[in-house]
Each structure stands twice: as structure tokens, then as C-alpha cells.
Amino acid sequence: xxxxxxxxxxxxxxxxxxxxxxxxxxxxxxxxxxxxxxxxxxxxxxxxxxxxxxxxxxxxxxxxxxxxxxxxxxxxxxxxxxxxxxxxxxxxxxxxxxxxxxxxxxxxxxxxxxxxxxxxxxxxxxxxxxxxxxxxxxxxxxxxxxxxxxxx
Amino acid sequence: xxxxxxxxxxxxxxxxxxxxxxxxxxxxxxxxxxxxxxxxxxxxxxxxxxxxxxxxxxxxxxxxxxxxxxxxxxxxxxxxxxxxxxxxxxxxxxxxxxxxxxxxxxxxxxxxxxxxxxxxxxxxxxxxxxxxxxxxxxxxxxxxxxxxxxxxxxxxxxxxxxxxxxxxxxxxxxxxxxxxxxxxxxxxxxxxxxxxxxxxxxxxxxxxxxxxxxxxxxxxxxxxxxxxxxxxxxxxxxxxxxxxxxxxxxxxxxxxxxxxxxxxxxxxxxxxxxxxxxxxxxxxxxxxxxxxxxxxxxxxxxxxxxxxxxxxxxxxxxxxxxxxxxxxxxxxxxxxxxxxxxxxxxxxxxxxxxxxxxxxxxxxxxxxxxxxxxxxxxxxxxxxxxxxxxxxxxxxxxxxxxxxxxxxxxxxxxxxxxxxxxxxxxxxxxxxxxxxxxxxxxxxxxxxxxxxxxxxxxxxxxxxxxxxxxxxxxxxxxxxxxxxxxxxxxxxxxxxxxxxxxxxxxxxxxxxxxxxxxxxxxxxxxxxxxxxxxxxxxxxxxxxxxxxxxxxxxxxxxxxxxxxxxxxxxxxxxxxxxxxxxxxxxxxxxxxxxxxxxxxxxxxxxxxxxxxxxxxxxxxxxxxxxxxxxxxxxxxxxxxxxxxxxxxxxxxxxxxxxxxxxxxxxxxxxxxxxxxxxxxxxxxxxxxxxxxxxxxxxxxxxxxxxxxxxxxxxxxxxxxxxxxxxxxxxxxxxxxxxxxxxxxxxxxxxxxxxxxxxxxxxxxxxxxxxxx
Numbered sequence: 001x002x003x004x005x006x007x008x009x010x011x012x013x014x015x016x017x018x019x020x021x022x023x024x025x026x027x028x029x030x031x032x033x034x035x036x037x038x039x040x041x042x043x044x045x046x047x048x049x050x051x052x053x054x055x056x057x058x059x060x061x062x063x064x065x066x067x068x069x070x071x072x073x074x075x076x077x078x079x080x081x082x083x084x085x086x087x088x089x090x091x092x093x094x095x096x097x098x099x100x101x102x103x104x105x106x107x108x109x110x111x112x113x114x115x116x117x118x119x120x121x122x123x124x125x126x127x128x129x130x131x132x133x134x135x136x137x138x139x140x141x142x143x144x145x146x147x148x149x150x151x152x
Numbered sequence: 153x154x155x156x157x158x159x160x161x162x163x164x165x166x167x168x169x170x171x172x173x174x175x176x177x178x179x180x181x182x183x184x185x186x187x188x189x190x191x192x193x194x195x196x197x198x199x200x201x202x203x204x205x206x207x208x209x210x211x212x213x214x215x216x217x218x219x220x221x222x223x224x225x226x227x228x229x230x231x232x233x234x235x236x237x238x239x240x241x242x243x244x245x246x247x248x249x250x251x252x253x254x255x256x257x258x259x260x261x262x263x264x265x266x267x268x269x270x271x272x273x274x275x276x277x278x279x280x281x282x283x284x285x286x287x288x289x290x291x292x293x294x295x296x297x298x299x300x301x302x303x304x305x306x307x308x309x310x311x312x313x314x315x316x317x318x319x320x321x322x323x324x325x326x327x328x329x330x331x332x333x334x335x336x337x338x339x340x341x342x343x344x345x346x347x348x349x350x351x352x353x354x355x356x357x358x359x360x361x362x363x364x365x366x367x368x369x370x371x372x373x374x375x376x377x378x379x380x381x382x383x384x385x386x387x388x389x390x391x392x393x394x395x396x397x398x399x400x401x402x403x404x405x406x407x408x409x410x411x412x413x414x415x416x417x418x419x420x421x422x423x424x425x426x427x428x429x430x431x432x433x434x435x436x437x438x439x440x441x442x443x444x445x446x447x448x449x450x451x452x453x454x455x456x457x458x459x460x461x462x463x464x465x466x467x468x469x470x471x472x473x474x475x476x477x478x479x480x481x482x483x484x485x486x487x488x489x490x491x492x493x494x495x496x497x498x499x500x501x502x503x504x505x506x507x508x509x510x511x512x513x514x515x516x517x518x519x520x521x522x523x524x525x526x527x528x529x530x531x532x533x534x535x536x537x538x539x540x541x542x543x544x545x546x547x548x549x550x551x552x553x554x555x556x557x558x559x560x561x562x563x564x565x566x567x568x569x570x571x572x573x574x575x576x577x578x579x580x581x582x583x584x585x586x587x588x589x590x591x592x593x594x595x596x597x598x599x600x601x602x603x604x605x606x607x608x609x610x611x612x613x614x615x616x617x618x619x620x621x622x623x624x625x626x627x628x629x630x631x632x633x634x635x636x637x638x639x640x641x642x643x644x645x646x647x648x649x650x651x652x653x654x655x656x657x658x659x660x661x662x663x664x665x666x667x668x669x670x671x672x673x674x675x676x677x678x679x680x681x682x683x684x685x686x687x688x689x690x691x692x693x694x695x696x697x698x699x700x701x702x703x704x705x706x707x708x709x710x711x712x713x714x715x716x717x718x719x720x721x722x723x724x725x726x727x728x729x730x731x732x733x734x735x736x737x738x739x740x741x742x743x744x745x746x747x748x749x750x751x752x753x754x755x756x757x758x759x760x761x762x763x764x765x766x767x768x769x770x771x772x773x774x775x776x777x778x779x780x781x782x783x784x785x786x787x788x789x790x791x792x793x794x795x796x797x798x799x800x801x802x803x804x805x806x807x808x809x810x811x812x813x814x815x816x817x818x819x820x821x822x823x824x825x826x827x828x829x830x831x832x833x834x835x836x837x838x839x840x841x842x843x844x845x846x847x848x849x850x851x852x853x854x855x856x857x858x859x860x861x862x863x864x865x866x867x868x869x870x871x872x873x874x875x876x877x878x879x880x881x882x883x884x885x886x887x888x889x890x891x892x893x894x895x896x897x898x899x900x901x902x903x904x905x906x907x908x909x910x911x912x913x914x915x916x917x918x919x920x921x922x923x924x
Contacts, residue, residue: 072374123860131505132830
């Protein structure tokens, strides 16, 4: 099966029913998407497919064959982070950091489509994402910082 | 060991294992032995450490300087996401007068780092930043470097200064020598000198300033290696099959039920431990799902709706008396008014964002284990027991897991991975399912707490009694008790025994780790007042009983529950005395630091001084403010209570915090902000639930944590810096006081007092209807 991830094409030999998350983290050894609940409840496994933030833990790999998949690694690197990642770095918006994959990618996909979203709309867009360290104050500050720059 | 840590070792120019053995290593020659006794006290019980651990009283156990001048710090306190590795890096850089990025910190690896017990209980800051351990080792190293430089430069120590890893003669800066030239790649071979002088806070240039966490760029870009991302050559994937009910035991396992699962390597059964190993994670998940296990029924559970009465009446008990002035009954008899109230706290869970995970490679009589455990040495010792190996043959390497906030599934999943790897003879990665994590954690303790106090005619408190009941079972595994967590128990180890004790012995020393002594008590033990308050007639008695569920430390264990009750009760007393809750607190507080924290928070919040409740209509949205404090944190909140729906919305949080000298102001703020909101989630929604056989709060639909999308309150933190005081912990401050502040704000807004956590809309509505 052929997967397009972060601009590269990979051939993987897996059961088509395998959740996309396992293929990304085990077969491609990507570290961005994470297993949080396996139930699509927390957002830790989020990836962007066709501009949509989806939950890779409940997405069979077969269903995204050939589609362009973007993971957290696909946005930027430590040396050259994406502006949204940079905003999170500037705001030091993490504690353990396990959830930031879901937070950053969900915000990114939403703001790509809604660059002029209000604070309330952004909050609403993130209502299905969790952070158990409760780094909410900094995360929203980072997202607002980025959103303002995008809207300009 | 992470790749950058390995690079740091390489740069330092030696093999760490060889280095720590005296023989063979190059040693710096000192003309004067550094005034050292062998038993230099390194934080009491860790002076010796586990057998085979680098000795805590030796400088070389804590710091090494490479030939290029690169500095490596070694710590037994790990980065869980709380920011301590950044602060420790600042500490090493400060004491050795080098820039922050010259220092690499290696922590919690049984091959390399000293045994500092468990990274828990807000003890990392006090353990490593005061007069022992990492701070004192670095101060000793600094003095040694100055002595060596004095010889080499032919100038007295007092004429030298250090900057950027270079020591020079102040009067002629061209006369200088680098650390690398002085000791590079060699051992100090020096005991930690308890008299070595720490750099005074007034001279700090790295400590005390906001430092950016070095791990954050990798975290934000998906490059950071969590334990979940450890991949070893030939690694297989395991899953466990936990019992369907509490106390259920294995009767038989039908291996043929999974014979068709592709990639299945092995079904593993050891007493009541059941697991599967497969080539791929998805295959392991399917095998675990399909495996037919015939379980004997569970032992049954007490009814949740009657659980708090069950706890209060349970026998036997283990009793602890913290203070007792022996005159409480008499003073209560003489009081003008006696006030009584009972507060209830549920079991709550750590509920880590990612389920717990570990990777183990057990080959013959040796094991290498990557674990998110908070105690690598404890894990080494107990994993050895579970595997039947010698502890010295088990190498435990800490890798960060998802934030744990205490004893989550980290230790138990490490045993899971080790057992499955041993059975398969290959490296095995295990990550728990959400349900397995939530149904079998060591929960934070449930509590029943009675408060009773007497007021005189002027409303002053003349006597107060605090009495609590809390169920316990299991704990951290420690060095010898793998049965304290579920996997250890399933393979046949027992949890630490419950030893009844009643009546409680008289207190011999003041110990308020549990916050069982309210802040307003004089805390008189052994003829001395050790508390922070003025109340002389005082009694605090705690009872433990046996829990049907596993329990263990969850952020601010016991402290959060006791303080919730006491700080709500203090508000009830203030209301009874018709006094402003802040003024009333100050009237009964003697400790200047706690008073200042309280005054600072209320001043910043522009506290509206008046008695509670505020006159309000009994319908629609009512707004109130609440306060709570405990040594040394105070919090003020503002909240809306929707009296039609029972929903509580916290709008503003002001938190003043005094943790001694501030090492990293931004890190401290992050802890206070996160703690306040996590405490808010615990206060408003979080509760473990169960039926007659099993836990039923097993995912995020049934255990109610606040998601990102709620209307986040405005959070303001006031950091009170105390450069001349001892460093204390910061992670368990805001979280300890916020539940009471919310409860007090609900009372202020509506006149309804809720004495049971969580403050769900149903409970709020019930309390509102009960108003007279």
C-alpha cells in the first residue's frame, strides 16, 4: 500500500484495517502522532488529511491510501519550525508535551480554513482536544499569537 | 540514553561506567584534601543510595567536565514535564559560572546517575537546590577548580574570578586557565563538601531568570523521543489482558482462540497475568481482544452511593495523631457556638493524556528497560523481583512518558513489558489501552473529613478538631513491593500489608506532610509551636482503612483533600462570625510568609472585603469570589454560578506563590497555572465511578476532564521570591487550594455550601434547592 506522508511516498506492507496511527508510529517511526486513547476522544493522534484534522487512531490506513497526510513533523523542524510551532516555542506552551500534536494540528487545520476566526471560535474548534497538564493558558496565547499574524 | 546525552558523554571524553570506578580513571591531584567526611549527608536516606548507585557524597557522581570544557550534570531527579531539568541545568551553569547551553544534564539512568529515590512530592527543588546533592556538589567542584587555578596561576583564590568556564586573575585577566585545562576528562575524586559556599542569589546571572526549556523545540516539532517512541531492533509489540472485575482470577486460557491472528508470537500467562506478544501493534491488539480467558468472578465492590459511610465505619483502622492539645472537648463545651461539617472527596485518577508505555529487552539473566517510572532504582529492584533476576543485572533507563502527576501506570506497564519480553526472548513494547490504564491505576485517595470548631462570643475560634478517614491499598513499589501495583499483584506479589493501629500513638515530632493540621493551628508538639496559626486548642486525627481499589500518590496526595475541607470550613466559620473571609483568616494566622501570600493574592485580585454570602437573587447567574490558602500559596477566584443549570464557571484566578528562591520564574508560573486549572478540573468534574464488580470510568466519556475548549479563566500569578529561604516545591501549590476557593465562591455567590467534590451541576443544584 502506498502512503504519502509529509511530501514523501512510502510503501507499507500492512493489514488495510490497521489504524493509520500504528502505521505512522511503528512502520514509519514518526514521533508526532501519539496514542492517547485509541477512541478518537483526546486528539493526541491527530494528523491532517486533505486539510482536515482527523484522528489517526480510528482511521483505517486503507481509507487514506494515496491521500496527502501531514503530521507534526511535516510542519517544521526544531531548526526551522512552522510559525505556529514557533508561537508554541515562544510561549513555552507545554508541560509534558504529549498532547501538543493534537493541539497544534487541530488549530492549524482550523485556522487554515478560518483565518479570521474569533477567540471563541478557536476555543470551540479545540473543544475535542485535551491537555491533562492543563497548559491551556499558554496554548491559547500561542494560538492567538499565530492567528493574529495570519489574519494580518 | 538519548542521543544528545550520549553525545555529551562522548564529548566529556570517557566511559561513564569506567569513570565512576576509581581504578583506571585519571584523577585530579589536590594538594589539600577537600575537608571531607565520608558520610557527608546527602539528603538523609539517600546518602547511601541503592547498591551499585553512584555515591551521593562524591562530586564525580554529580558533575563531570570534559576536555573541551563541556559540563555534564548528573541528577536523580527527572524531567516529567514539570521543568525541573531546565532549572537543574540553570543550577549547574550558575554554580560553575558557565552559560546555560554549556551544560548537559543526564538524569535517572541506573548506569550513570545517583539514586535520589523518587521524583515526586514536590521534592526535586528542595533536594537539589539547597545544601546537598547537585547544588552542593557543584559548589564543591567550583571551589576545587578555584584551588587548582590558584596553584596554576600563582595567585590566591580571593584574587580569581570565573566566567564562561575560564578562571582568571582579576587584576590581570590575560592570566587565565580554562576548566578543560584544569580537570578536563579527569575525576575530581573529591567528596561533596558540606561547607562549600553556594553562590549567593545576589550574584546569580542564570538562576532566577526565565530560562527556555531546551526540550521544547523538539516537542513542538514531533522530534522528541517519549518512551512511546523507543524502537529497538527486532522489537515486538505486547498487550495485556486485565481481569474483567476487581479480584477476578484466571481459571483457564484458551490459546486456540487466537491461533488465527496473524503475527501472533506468544500468549503469556503467569498466575493471573495474561498478555500477548505479536509482530505488530495492531496484531497484538486483535489478539488481546480475541483471547478467550475464563475468569473466576470478582470479589464484589461496596456500593458507590454509600461508599463514604462505608469508609467512615470500616474497621480496622490505622490511626495517626498529628497534634492534640487534650483540651478540645472541654473548650468546645465552653464555646459560645459549635460548628460541624463533613466534607467528601472521591477517588480521582491521574488519567494521563497518553496511556502508559514501556519497552523492555530481557535476554537471559540481563534486562534493559526503558521506563517512564518516577523511581528508576525502585523499578530496577522490583523488576528484578518480578523477572527473577539480580538487580545488578537490570538496567533501567528513564524515558519521559505522558505527564503522570504521581503514580500512574508507569511502573505497572514496565513490569508488563519486562514479563512479555522475558517470555518472548525479544525486546517488547507495551502500551496500555485507555481502559486498562483507567480501570487499574493506583487512584488518588478518597476522603471523608469531619471538621468541628468552637467560637467565642466575638466569633474567634477557640478550638478546632480535624478528623479524616481514607482508604488505601498498594502504593509506589518502593525497593521491595512490586505487588503495590496491579501487574505485581497479578503475578503473585502482595501489596504492602495494612497494619492496624488504634489508638494512635502520641505525636513525637511535628509532621504536616498531609496538611492534616489546618493552617490556623498553633501546631504544638514537644512544647513548641510548629504550625502557622494561633489556635491553641487543637486536635488532628487521621484514619486509614483498606481500600477496594489500588491507591497511590496523585498530585498533592492527602494535602489537597485535607486542605479542601479545612479551607471550606474556615469560610463557614467566617460566615458564622459574619466576618470577611480574608480578615478572618489573618486573625488566626501567625506565620508571616503565609500571611504575605494571602495579602498579596487578595491585593492583586482587589478583594472585596465583606462577609459571605453576597446578597443575591436566587435565580439566574450569580457571581461570587472565593479565597483559600495554605503554606505558602494563596488563591482568589471569581466564579459565575448558573442557578438554573447548576453550572459553575470560573472566570478569574489570582495565585500568589512563595516557593523560596525562584530558580526559573517562567517554569514556576507554568506549574502554578497548570496546577490551578488541573485542580479546577478535578474540583468540577473528576470522579472514579464503579458498579458492583468493576470500575466504570474507563475513558474520557466516563471520566470527566475539562477539554481544551472551555472558556479559560484569566489566570494571574504573583511570584514571591525568597532568595534567603530554603527552596521548596512548586508543583503542588495552586492545585491544593483551588477546590476550596471554588467552593467558597459558590457559597459567596449563592449562599449554598457544597461539601462534596466534584461540584457537578447536579450537586450544585441539589445544594441550591436545599437553601433555606
